[in-house]
Amino acid sequence: MTHRFSLVLNREVNDQEKVTLKEASRADIAFVDDTLPTNADVPVTRIEFEDGVTATLAEAIEAGFEAVKAVPDLSVPGLSVPAQPAAAEGGEEAVNEAAEAVS
Secondary structure, three states: OOEEEEEEOOOOOOHHHHHHHHHHOOOEEEEEEEEEOOEEEEEEEEEEEEEOOOOOHHHHHHHHHHHHOOOOOOOOOEEEOOOOOOOOOOHHHHHHHHHHHHO
16 A cells, blocks of 8 residues: 655755655655745745555654654654545554654
């Protein structure tokens, strides 16, 4: 099963940081220009993850957080998880655990 989610970073990332993030992640990732959810005047980068390797959604999100740690001074002020199929292992509980990890 492929787990999809996105992490909003605290700032924009440069090309070298994108390379570092791709190397640190086992998932397929894409970078999107965005703004901070709490302040539309602050430009940030959002990473879209498609993880078909990790067993559960919670593990996939945790792996995403670990990849972000590969870049100094980078943090995750936002997590977005689209609705998951009913058969998704971990389901809502996994999202709640991941949200607590962001806090």
